[in-house]
Amino acid sequence: MDYELFWISGSPYAWRVQLAFEYKGVPYASHRLDSAKRENRSPAFLALNPRGKVPVLRTGDAALYESVAIIAFLDRSHPAVPLFGQAAQEHGRIWQRVSEFENYTRDLFDVEIVRPLLRGHAKDDPEAMRASAARAYDALGWMEQALSVAPYLAGDDITAADIVALPNIQMLRRAAARPEAIEMALGLEDLGARLPALGAWLSRMEKMRGYDAAYPPHWRSCSRAGSAPAT
Missing domain, CATH: 3.40.30.10 (Glutaredoxin)
Incomplete structure (x- = not known):
């Protein structure tokens, strides 16, 4: 096909x-x-x-x-490398993790933190941004707990849950490294400092097969040029 x-x-x-x-x-x-x-x-x-x-x-x-x-x-x-599991219980567990991220974690990052930083509105209300950053850590709590007992979000292997979550979290980290985010002390650029299990997971995921090939090309070129706009 x-x-x-x-x-x-x-x-x-x-x-x-x-x-x-x-x-x-x-x-x-x-x-x-x-x-x-x-x-x-x-x-x-x-x-x-x-x-x-x-x-x-x-x-x-x-x-x-x-x-x-x-x-x-x-x-x-292409089921040979399964991302949604094989047994029914495993399949349901992975979908649970995907749904948890999509329903309770992702929008907080995107709407309250990443978008204001990308669109230049973050400094309009620094206190609100800091409050959103604190809530972001709360929203990541379930991931930290899950990753404290298993290497990946749904168990011992990479699944769709990990692949769904990783890009949004990397986007959050990139946006949080912008100068205005550092100036407002959002504290989201180094998530592993407060969430060590999540930090270890990020390191593992960055070594996954295909990560480099899929990495956003303009992020790579901006990094080489010494500039890192989070877009």
């Missing part, structure tokens, strides 16, 4: 799918879109996803969007 993946560098949702492809070793044709040129709003792309968001996976005449749905599809199509 031929796959075409449409993505934007730095999108944590596209990154999830790229990690799944690379970890499983499934080849795909890469179509990187330029959001600055509004390529994700072009008529051709909107025909694939009327919401104008990435990632989108095209297989033949069919298009699939929403990152977790794509990962689930990929796992069913």
Whole structure:
């Protein structure tokens, strides 16, 4: 089966799918879109996803969007390296972890911390940002607890739960390293200092198969140039 993946560098949702492809070793044709040129709003792309968001996976005449749905599809199509487990109990446990991250953790990062920092509004209310940073640590508590008893979020192996969570947390860390975040003392740039189990998990995940291949290319080029905008 031929796959075409449409993505934007730095999108944590596209990154999830790229990690799944690379970890499983499934080849795909890469179509990187330029959001600055509004390529994700072009008529051709909107025909694939009327919401104008990435990632989108095209297989033949069919298009699939929403990152977790794509990962689930990929796992069913290529089960040799399972991401959603094999036994029913394991499958349910992984979906539980995915849902916990999506429903109770991710939005706090994205809405209250990352977006204000990226859009230049964070310093409008530093106290609110510091309060959100404190809540972020609370929201990560269940992950710290889970990772204190197992190397990965749903047990002894990398699963969809880890692949779903990793890009958003890396985005949080990157945004929290911006000068204005440091100035406001958000304290989120080094999560491992307060959450050692999470920090150890991040180190393990950065060594996972396919991590380097899926890493956002413009993040890498910005780092080499000495600049690290969190976009």
